[in-house]
Amino acid sequence: MSVFSRYRIVIPVLNQLRYTRQGVESLIEHGVAPGDILVIDNASTDDTPRWLADTPALRSVHNRVNLGCGGAWAQGAFLCGDADWVVLLNNDILSGPRAIDTMLDAAEREGLKVVSPALLEGDDDYGFATFAPDYQRRMAGTVRRGWFHGVCFAVHRSVFEQIGFPDTDRRLGGHEDIEFLVRCLRSGLPVGTVGDAVLHHFGSITQKAIKQETGAKTLGDRHYFYSRLGLGWLGRKRFKLQRERQRERWSREEMAQHGSSLHMLRSGSRWRPV
Template sequence: MSERILALIVTHNRQHMLRDCLELLAAQTRKPNHTLVIDNASTDDTPALLAQHQVEHIRLEKNTGAAGGFHFGLAEACRRDFDWVWLLDDDAHPRPDSLQKLLEGLERARGIGPEPNLLLSRLLWVDGRVHPMGVPWPDLRKPGLMLKARSHGLMPVRFGTYASMLVNLRAAQSHPLPTAAYFLYNDDLEYSGRLLRRGVGYLVRDSLVVHKTRNPYSSAINASDEVFYLEARNRAWLVRSDAFGPLGKTYWLLNSLGVFTVRLLKKGPQGIKPIWKGWLEGFQTLPDSNNQA
């Protein structure tokens, strides 16, 4: 396969996770052509690790969150001579053939429909089960393609996460960058939703990546009020985003109400403040301009 692949990892103060991720990239049966790490102003031993591995990296002056890191990294990728960029969280640890399987899925996808804008790996948690936070929503707008794709080990999707997302750089160059103002939570859903609003993307079922989150469910549920405020605000932005039409907006509205209910069950009445504050701000404001890279 002649595709030129840039692996892009965003990291912040998780040197041990990043080390494992880099070692697994080096062990791929089909290695990426180049690896770029965006260091979100880490204060641990990440700089020493990157120097030891002699991997190209860009250190940001401040922690811009996952949203800012991927915003900056994709802006850099769009200026380079590659065909695809493989987005990875530092705690997303690929199997040895993960990239090879993604590219084999790409060839199958080309045989049944238009050129995909993105491909996703199937995410597992550390115990081997499918990761609940990494289950992409099927693209219900394309029932015919869904039936055709099934026999090819593919599923058309409507959005996905950065844990293992292979993005067509031509598509990335023709769409806005990830919205850096999200900082944490839901920026990947909004970005992939925009790429797929009028494009095609697939889950490649036999490309497996272990996503080593602390628990298999949303970390936002147990986060501090200050952090959960970002979750609530960003969900309002997500509902308002032009990444989704009426069906998608309805889904995210109902999904958000479910997340807020679980949060209130855990936190009690005092949990309402960050929800109300974030939700209200998200409907009263829009994210800042994306021209930050």
């Protein structure tokens, strides 16, 4: 493909075909061309390889070994050099109205180089398909500057040229998004999360499955992650406290203005702002 596309979507997967198929169908329903989706199969052992082979409209890569999330992100970003934006996306999502296009429209309006959509997480016992349009109207124009999340973040290709690809170190497991966020912030890159687009996220389905299968409580080394950021014990405490205070401030202001926040958790048929 010699002509630049506005975006390509990279979806790393490891088994969990039901969620992958559901997420892909949701994206296509909301305006994404199948050829703009690249599925990175990290050595799935279920029917994922067969489904991808039977769905030639999608681009896909099958890895013989699990490269991890960061490895798949970097691989996908490298393979999508023909796009202005690379959207790194979890497989266990549902798309709100034209979520990818409206997210990028907002990023370009706000001058952001990395951008995430609003996020509704948990069980879809509230009817996301009917809830999302009204939520999106209420939250349009709302921006959390200085934060994006790992469920979905779109990276302008100039960012990769400036700071490189996501880290492929497997010991970062579960922290690759924060590592990339910190690199962006330290480089002065404008990043944010916007209310003009929304996704439903079922909640780290693949990570939970790996933990259940292996018996591991965590997939990464938290202390190693902080050491990679150059943070000792006191630095870690300050980093976590600053993030928590900023999150609470954003949530409080958004709830007061809109009655919702840009990150909501669904539990026990009730919402909790994050």
